Amino acid sequence: MKHSEKKARQDALIRLVMQEAIPTQYALQKKMAELGFDVTQATLSRDIRELNISKARRSGKRACYTVFEKKSNTIPMTDMIQNASLRTDFAGNIAVIHCRSGTAPAICVALDALHREDVVGTIAGDDTVFVLLYTTQQARDFAISYARAMEKQEGFDANRTGN
DSSP, rough: OHHHHHHHHHHHHHHHHSOOOOOSHHHHHHHHHHHHHOOOHHHHHHHHTTTTTEEESSSSSSSEEEEOOOOOOEEEOOHHIIIIEEEEEETTTTEEESSSSHHHHHHHHHHHOOOOTEEEEEOOOEEEEEEEEESHHHHHHHHHHHHHHHHHHSEEEOOOOOO
C-alpha cells in the first residue's frame, strides 16, 4: 500500500470519528466502507492505535470512538476525565480510578500516552484502572491530582515525578 493511500484512509477515519458518534469497531468499519475504504478489522485496529483513537463517553451518552490529542504537558479538563471518572483512591503504591462501565480502557490509554516518570504501568478492566507507582507518596499524589482534575479544579500534571 502506498503511503498516500494510508494517509487518505487515516484522514478519513479521523474526520469520521470527529463528526459522528460511532460506538463499535464494526460500525466504524461499515462507515469506512461507505466512504470507499474497504478495511479489514486488523487494519482498522492498527489505524486506531496509530492515531490514538479510543472510546470515551460523549456528553454522558454511550461510549464512542474519540481522537485524543496530546497538546501540552497537562491533560485539559476533557469530557473523558470529568464524565467517565467517578472517583479515585490509593492503597500502598497503587492508585485506583473508578469509572463508568466501558470507559476504563480509554482512560488507561490516555494515561499511558503521558509517559509519566512516576508510573510503572497501568491496567484497565471494564470500570476500573489500576495505576502502579513506585512509592506510596506518589500514589497518594497521583490520586489527589486526578481527583482535582475530575472536579475541574486544575489540570492533571502529566510530567509529575516523585521523590
